[in-house]
Amino acid sequence: MTVEQQELPALPVTFRPTRTRAVLLSVGTVMFVVITAVAFALDKLGPGERISFVLTALLFFGVLALLSRPKVVADELGVTVVNLTRSRRLEWAEILRVNLRPGDPWVFLDLSDGMSLPVLGIQPGVARRHAIRDARALRLLAESRGTGTDNG
Incomplete structure (x- = not known):
């Protein structure tokens, strides 16, 4: 032909x-929410430790967003x-x-x-x-x- x-x-x-992109962005979002929730749920963490949890969650999300690009x-x-x-x-x-x-x-x-x-x-x-x-x-x-x- x-x-x-x-x-x-x-x-x-x-x-x-599109499937790979959807999976990566979904997993990244869930990971960010879970890690951030854990950071604020643990009473023994100080402000610096909470910030490091959130920054780590952002880093994970950023890497997965880059892979979905x-x-x-x-x-x-x-x-x-x-x-x-x-x-x-x-x-x-x-x-x-x-x-x-x-x-x-x-x-x-x-x-x-x-x-x-x-x-x-x-x-x-x-x-x-x-x-x-x-x-x-x-x-x-x-x-x-x-x-x-x-x-x-």
Whole structure:
């Protein structure tokens, strides 16, 4: 089936591991509430110790929120890949291939500069079918808008 025969997603579109994100943010919120409640429930703790409990809870929540950050935003001009601590903007022509091979932890983009960019926003860990569908959609977009080719 050619790119023209397959249905392209409407732009702009955002790809992200929604189940993983929901779990991480839910666990982070519950941990914050529980640790903060424990800090105020223990009578023998002083103000400094309570503050350290709350700051530790904030740290846990911050790490889990950071882990929930990855996404891929595709629009008419290109793709923005948001990973844990970095974002990168790519034009469609820079993406040569979208790869999600068996055993890969996430999608990789082969780029025109010879580099391979991990795309943590599409990861098959928790929702494999969802990740495969998103990888195919991103591949179709890259093939129709740039010089991308199919591989995996």
